[in-house]
Amino acid sequence: SNLNHPLKNLRGVKSTTVRNIGELDLAANSLLNKLIRQSLVESSHRVEVLQKDPSSPLYSVKTFEELRLKEELLKGIYAMGFNRPSKIQEMALPMMLAHPPQNLIAQSQSGTGKTAAFVLAMLSRVNALELFPQCLCLAPTYELALQTGRVVEQMGKFCVDVQVMYAIRGNRIPRGTDITKQIIIGTPGTVLDWCFKLKLIDLTKIRVFVLDEADVMIDTQGFSDHSIRIQRALPSECQMLLFSATFEDSVWHFAERIIPDPNVIKLRKEELTLNNIRQYYVLCEHRKDKYQALCNIYGSITIGQAIIFCQTRRNAKWLTVEMIQDGHQVSLLSGELTVEQRASIIQRFRDGKEKVLITTNVCARGIDVKQVTIVVNFDLPVKQGEEPDYETYLHRIGRTGRFGKKGLAFNMIEVDKLPLLMKIQDHFNSSIKQLNAEDMDEIE
Ligand code: ADP
Secondary structure (H helix, E strand, C coil): CCCHHHHHHCCCCCHHHHHHHHHHCCHHHHHHHHHCCCCCCCCCEEEEECCCCCCCCCCCCCCCHHCCCCCCHHHHHCCCCCCCCCCHHHHHHHHCCCCCCEEEEECCCCCHHHHHHHHHHHHCCEEEECCCCEEEEEECCCCHHHHHHHHHHHHHHCCCCCCCCEECCCCCCCCCCCCCCCCCCCHHHHHHHHHHHCCCCCHCCCCEEEECCHHHCCCCCCCHHHHHHHCCCCCCCEEEEEEEECCCCHHHHHHHHHCCCCCCEECCCCEEECEEEEEEEEEEEHHHHHHHHHHHHHHHHHCEEEEEEEEECHHHHHHHHHHCCCCCCCEEECCCCCCCHHHHHHHHHCCCCEEEEEHHHHHHHHCCCCEEEEEEEECCEEEECCCCCCCHHHHHHHCCCCCCCCCEEEEEEEEEHHHHHHHHHHHHHHEEEEECCCCCHHCC
C-alpha cells in the first residue's frame, strides 16, 4: 500500500528488526514534531555561515520590514503571529531573497524556522499572474508535504492568486494537463512522474527548487536518485535550497551533489546536560517490586508532569493497565498508534490534561515536551549485550542548560542491573543517589 515506505524492501526480515526500524521512522518523528510544535525552538549558539563568495558582504535582518517584501506577504507573516525573524531566518532570508538568487544549504534542528523561511522565499518569488508551476518543493512523505502546504496557505493567505498543488501519490492528474498552480509540493517519486512521464511540470520554468528534510529524504530508498534526476533538469538560474535537521556526512555528500555553489548556514543544537537534574535510584529485589516502588513515589511524581519510560512496548502496555486498574490517571504513548493519535496524546499532555505519560524510548525520541520535570526510567535503557545506552539515558533525562528547567529523575533498578546504573553514573560523572522508596522525605 505505502510504496514510499522505507520498509517496503524488508519483507522477510526478522520481525524484531522491522519493528525497531518502524519505531525509529524519521519521517514519522518529523511529522509528529510539526504537529505538536507551537513555537520556535531556542538556541544559545551562534549561526555559522559559510558564504560561497566570502568577500561579499554578509547581511542579516532583525525585522521582516527590512526584507522589502510584497505587502500581502508581510501581512500574512504578521497574521501568523511572527514578530521578528528567527535566528536562522535572520541570516537565511537575506541570502534567499537576494538578487540574483543564491543557493543555500541550511541545517538546524526542527522547530527553528526553516520551513517558514523557504515558504517565504517561494511566495516572494512567485509571480501570481503567471499560471504555471514556478516553485517546486520536495518532501519525504505525503503528510510532510501537506504540512508544508499548510504553511504556504497560511502565509500566503493574502496572496490571493497564488495557489498550491500537491504532487503526491493518489493525486491522479491526466497526462498533459495544463497545471495553472504556481507552487508544487510533492514527494520525489510522484514529482518525477509528473515531470517526465505525465509531462505536467515543465522543469525549465522552475525558479525556486526546495529540498526539505534532506536527512529524512536520503533515508528513503530511491529518493536521493529521484531528487537528483529532477534537479538535473532545472535551469541553471533556478534557485536551489536544501534543508536538514541533522548533518551527518551522508546528508552533506548529498547536499553537495544536489546544490551547486551553495551558501551554508548552520545552527548547532543546544546540548543536553544532566547538570540541573537530581537523579535517584530505587533498588528493587525483583521485577515485580518495581511496580510497587513506582506506586510509592507516585505521589511525588504527580506534583509535576512525568514521563515513565519502559524498554518495550509490551512492558509499557502492561504498566499502563496496572496503573489504571489501581486508579491512577495515566496515558500510553505507543508506537502502535498513528502519528496523528500520538500527536494528540502529546498535545493533551502538553496542555496539562494528562499528568503522566507512559512510553517507550523511540516513541518519545526527539520530541521535546518542555514542561516535563520528572522522568522515571521504569527500565534502564540498554543496548544489546547488556551495555547501558548512554545516549538514550541522556535524551530521556537531560535538559538543555540554558532553557531547560530543573528536573527529577528516578531509576527503578533490579539488583542485577545495579552495575549498569553505576556505569551510567561514571559515564556522566554525575551522582545518582539511592532512595528508599518507603521514605520519600529523602527527596530534596
Ligand atoms: P522548522 O522547519 O525548522 O522545523 P518551522 O518553520 O516549522 O521550523 O517553525 C517552527 C515553529 O515556529 C512553527 O510553529 C512556526 O510557525 C514558528 N515560527 C517560524 N518562524 C517564526 C518567527 N519568525 N516568529 C515566530 N514563530 C515562528
